[in-house]
Amino acid sequence: MRTVTNARRDRPRAGAAAMLRPPREQMDRRAVPVWTIELLFLTVPVVAAAVAAYWVFTSRPVWLGVLTAGFALLLLGLAVAAPRAYHRLNRWEVTGEAVYTRTGWFTHVWRVAPMSRIQTVDTERGPVKRLFGLADVTVTTASAAGAIKIEALDHELAAELVERLTAMTQATPGDAT
Amino acid sequence: MTAWRSLHPRSLAASAVMSTTIVVPVVAVLIRALPGDWPVAARTGVIAGAAVLVVAGVLVFDLARLRTTAWRLTDERLELRSGIAFRTHRSVPRDRVRSVDLTADPVRRLLGLAVVKIGTGEHASGERTTLTLDPLSRREAEELRGVLLRGSGEEPGDAPSRDVPLAELDWSWLRLAPLTVWTAAGGVLIMGIAYKPLDALGVDLVESGAAAELWDWVTTRPWFAVPLLLAVNVLAGLAGAVATFATAWGRYRLEREPGRLRLSRGLLTTRSLTLEERRLRGVELTEPLLLRLGGGARVKAVATGLRKKEENEADDVAMLTPPMPREAAGRVAEQVTGAATPGLLSSPAPGPPSHPRPGLRPHPRAAMTRRLRATVLSTAFLAAVTAAAAWSWSWPSPWAWSWTLPVLALPFTLWLAVDAARGLGHALGERHLVTRAGSVARRTVALDRGGIVGWTVSESYFQRRLGLITVSATTAAGDGHYDVLDAGTEDGLGLAARAVPDLLGPFLRTPGPGTPAPGTPASATPGLATTEAGTPVSGARLTRLPDPRTPPAGRPVP
Structure with missing residues (x-):
């Protein structure tokens, strides 16, 4: 799964001292x-x-x-x-603390949600995706604007991810608002 | 307190009085509709009969409603059974109650009644978020509020005037009341409102020739009539604005009780809203352009679980103050946040050098470049489209000059662009993230850093070229997200990284010789690919609902 990043694209720009690094995982080739x-x-x-x-x-x-x-x-x-x-632009990553994605071509969008604030984790599979054994995972927080979608994961990987996220978020007290 | 209780029977008296609002138009329509050759006695009889029927109908309906509605407060829940044909039973855990709102219009006030609206924090779309008890007696309502909101702080002690209020109405604020766009539209607005009832009474201004006469009168002496009409319009708007302000915000008072904010206001219809401070995620200072030019501002709460504005309400429920002087509003806002927060007290303009108070960090010049460029381009586009439309319509077209309109407005729109760019700013307070943006509707938001539930960073193609970035903090309260618009790339990312430690930081890359190649393994928990295979649960929906019994006081800062 871990692929070599396109070095040319992700090289920091001259003049910009700090930037968000691309998430580590790429989407499934399928x-x-x-x-x-x-x-x-x-x-x-x-x-x-x-x-x-x-x-x-x-x-x-x-x-x-x-x-x-x-x-x-x-x-x-x-x-x-x-x-x-x-496929080249959209990347994702789940660490012990947060879910992190990058999307977009004209406008780059990075989203971060901390584990402690995740409220629901859903998986979704369209007919074509089911045929190829893929699934989407949507992570929502208490905010109306905070849903993060990780698209086109291997469906077993998606199920595993959901299980892991659910276990992690249940371990956190509070109502995550 | 576990027996089912009913609403207050004096509601019948209130609805009897209210039913006159139906009786009057019915009588008016009947007077017109009944044939004129009927004897007076017969007409009076029919009309009286109709009036009695209406009142009786309203009373029967209200009686049925009162008989079928019951509520009770148990140790854990507030329950409400209601509905004449469709029975509903709603039950809300007591610790989900986030706000209690007491309203009494003049009729109910005279009868000693109040309508209680209880806001619960259910955020799911389409779900009703309020429970309404219409009406209880004033005493019962106050008691219920006290009981429902106890437990978040110490004992309320039932002494509202014990400490100094955060804000209290000063009638000199009335001068700020007309500073809305509605004032300019005043007379037209009143005409629009009056049109419907006049139409129902059979007065048709257009057909009766009144409109045509007025038009003739205006066209024969335009130099006199047009300014006069405009003056009348503005005067009507002024009167309307002042009257609205006085009725809505008369006897206004904002107090802090232990663990909650309490707002009461209203000259005729009294409202009082109690908001738990643990639901408060920050505060917003709003300055619409006209109000800002007049030196005023308003303060709005950023809170979770506030009910949405209803159609017949002029003001947002979250609005904590009427239009008031900028400095006073800033003081109220800072007191509500309860911590040293930059940007709320300093004057909204860049500020005289005599103001050494730490203000907001301005955004780079590129933000202004971007706004000016967008203004010029959109003006050119609008002018071109208008010209093309006028050209293709017919030539010579009477609208051929219309393309000059966007161009003539250019000085104003350029000023707006400069003003908007100058207004941009951000800062980190003791406990808050502060961001300011906007020109026509400028707002300064101080968002509790503990209430931030994620970040969305976006960078469009044009922003990328100018070295700008938009950093948006997502939260459960208010609008759902609050943006730091067009900050310098490094500035914006640094702000986000410092505002919530350890959230965005691990994903930041500072270039230099020591930067690891993007392909090397993460120092944090390895990615998912390295975990062992689990059971496939395709299509499963695993949902974590917030546990109502867990005290949210221990909200962890991620």
């Missing part, structure tokens, strides 16, 4: 085909509808054909490329 399939489910009907509309409802001018083809290629290209980028 997440890439899962997200690709899920995205294709969304994009293929749109592309098909666009092409069909071009073929049936227009007099098929060349410029519109080029435009439609461009649109179709863009969507399909996105469906193939986005999961790879997503």
Whole structure:
């Protein structure tokens, strides 16, 4: 699971003295085909509808054909490329004290929740993810804005994580607010 | 105290008086609707009959409600059975009660009654968070409040005026009351409110020609009429604002009792709210632009388990003070936090050099650059869109000049951007994290560091290029998260690391020769991959609910 970090991307910027380090764990490799399939489910009907509309409802001018083809290629290209980028960027880590994740491409978002303040731990598995043996884990705190989602874990790993988090949080007194 | 008790029967008298609010419109409609050729006696009879029917109906309904509602207080729980057709039974553990709110409108006050609203801290969405006892006798209500909120502090001793209040109404604050946008909209607002009842009475201003006449009158002498109308509008707004302030905040008093804050206010309808201090996670100083320019501010509590604002309420329940002078508001806010907290007392502007009080740390110039850039770009975009719309509409278009509007507003919006950037700031107090942001609605929030339940750090592409970062503390109270906007990257991360020790710190990397490569194993507990396999529980939902019996006093600081 532990992979070599992309050194170029994570090198600290010149001038920035302190920065958050990337979480240690990467998502499961199988997440890439899962997200690709899920995205294709969304994009293929749109592309098909666009092409069909071009073929049936227009007099098929060349410029519109080029435009439609461009649109179709863009969507399909996105469906193939986005999961790879997503897999590279999204990372997570669970230490003895906290849950830590990083997400986002345009806007980087790091989230930290301390063990002592975790209230619920949920797992969720969509149909495609179940096929590939993956699961998502969502950790919530008392805050309405504090849910942390760890996506695309091996489902046994996810179950283990849930068990561990639950055991750890139950050991903490108080109502975690 | 375990027998079931009922609500106070004098409620019938109150609802009989209240039913006149239904009787009056019914009578008005009947007067119009009954055919004019009926004899006077018949019409009077019908109307009187309808009025009696309405009052009787209300009374029967209220009687049924009183007969079917029962409540009791056991050693552990407060229980309420209610509902005429749909019976509900709600039961709340006593240590979940977080606030008790007593309300009495003028009618109930004369009858010695009060409505008790009990706030429980259930935060789950869609769940009702209040239990209402409508009404109890005043004495019973006060007693219930005393019993419910005992145990968090020492004995209350039932002497509210024993110590000096945190704040008390000063009628000179009335000058700050009109400093809201509603004042400018005053007359229009009153027209809007009056329209419905007038319409029900059959007065239609548009069809009766009154509106057309007014329009004619205005267009024939605009230099006289327009300023006059504006003046009338503002005067109506002023009167409305002052009247609202006086009724809502007359006899206002904020006191600290052992372990709780108690707020009472209201000239006609009296309200009193008791808030446990252990539910308090901080305090917020809000300064809407107009109020800020007038030198005023308000103080709001940041607390868990406060019920949400209801539709018919003008003010947020968490609001602890009316608009009051900035310095006085700062003093109240600092007293509520109970610790030395920077930023609350200093003046909101950058401040004269004669004010050596430790203030907030300002944010880098890049934050201003970012705001100015956004303002200029959005102005250009708006002007371009408006121009394009006017162009494509028709040419020459009467709206061709409309694109100048965003451009003409530019000095004001640029000022807002500069003001917003100057307002940004953060600091660490003795016990609190303080952050300030906003121009149109500036707020300074002091959040108890013990109440922070996590961090969200975000850095957009533009922020990254400017070396800025937004650090957001998540909490169970208030808005759920409070942000330190556009801090310098190092500054913001350092703030978060110091505010809650050992939470963000382990994930920080200070570059230098000794920095470990990101791939080396963690010094903290190893990642999950190294633990042995457990039983697969796919799709399981394991939930940890807070144990109501555990005293939250021992809240650990992570």
